Amino acid sequence: MDEDAFWQLIEDCRPTEPDPDAELLADTVAEHLAASSLALVIGFAEQLSWALYRLDRKEYGQDLSGDAFLYTRAAVVAAGRTVYDSVLLDPAAFAPYATDLTWAESLLYTPDRAYERITGEEWDRSTRHSYESYSNTEGWAA
Numbered sequence: 001m002d003e004d005a006f007w008q009l010i011e012d013c014r015p016t017e018p019d020p021d022a023e024l025l026a027d028t029v030a031e032h033l034a035a036s037s038l039a040l041v042i043g044f045a046e047q048l049s050w051a052l053y054r055l056d057r058k059e060y061g062q063d064l065s066g067d068a069f070l071y072t073r074a075a076v077v078a079a080g081r082t083v084y085d086s087v088l089l090d091p092a093a094f095a096p097y098a099t100d101l102t103w104a105e106s107l108l109y110t111p112d113r114a115y116e117r118i119t120g121e122e123w124d125r126s127t128r129h130s131y132e133s134y135s136n137t138e139g140w141a142a
Contacts, residue, residue: 001043006051007081009044014080022078022104029107033114041118045111045127051077051084052131057139059091064098066133071103073131078104 001009013028033041052073061069075097076087087093096102108131115123134140 001040001047003047003050006044006047007084010077011080014078019078020102022075022107025078025104026106026110026113030110030113030117033111034117036114038115038118041111041114044114045125046129048077048107048111049127049129049131053129053136054088054139055084055094056131056133056136057091058141060087060094060098061133064133068098068101068103069133070108070131071105072097072101073133074104074107075102078107 009029009032010025013025013032015024015028017024019025029044033044052070055073055076056069060073064072072094076084076094083093087097112123112125115121115125129135
C-alpha cells in the first residue's frame, strides 16, 4: 500500500456522523482490511507507523505524556490527509488536538485486528518506523 492508497482508505472509511474517538473509523478500516489481503494489512500498518512517526517531533509533543501524544497524533491521522498535511506544515495546527486531548487510540490497533481476523492469530507486529512517542530521535533533537 502506498501513501495515496493509505489516505484514500482513511477518507473512504471516515464516517459522516461524529466520531470523537475514531471508533467508527477504526472499525470500518479494520473490516475493509480484514476483507483484503495480508499484504494490504501490512502495508496499512507501515503507512500508519510512518504517518505517526513523522508527527513525533518536539514542536508537537513536548508538553504531553507519551500516551497522550501518541493518541493525539493518531487523531490527526484520523482527521484525514488535508488536516495531517496542514499540521506538518504548521505545528500550530496541532494545538487544538493537544489542548482538547482529541484521541484516536483505536486507530492504532486496526491492522492488528484485521490480521487476527484473517489469520486467527495475534500479530507480533514490527514496522520500519516506530510510532511510539519520542522514537523519532531526529524530530526531538535540540
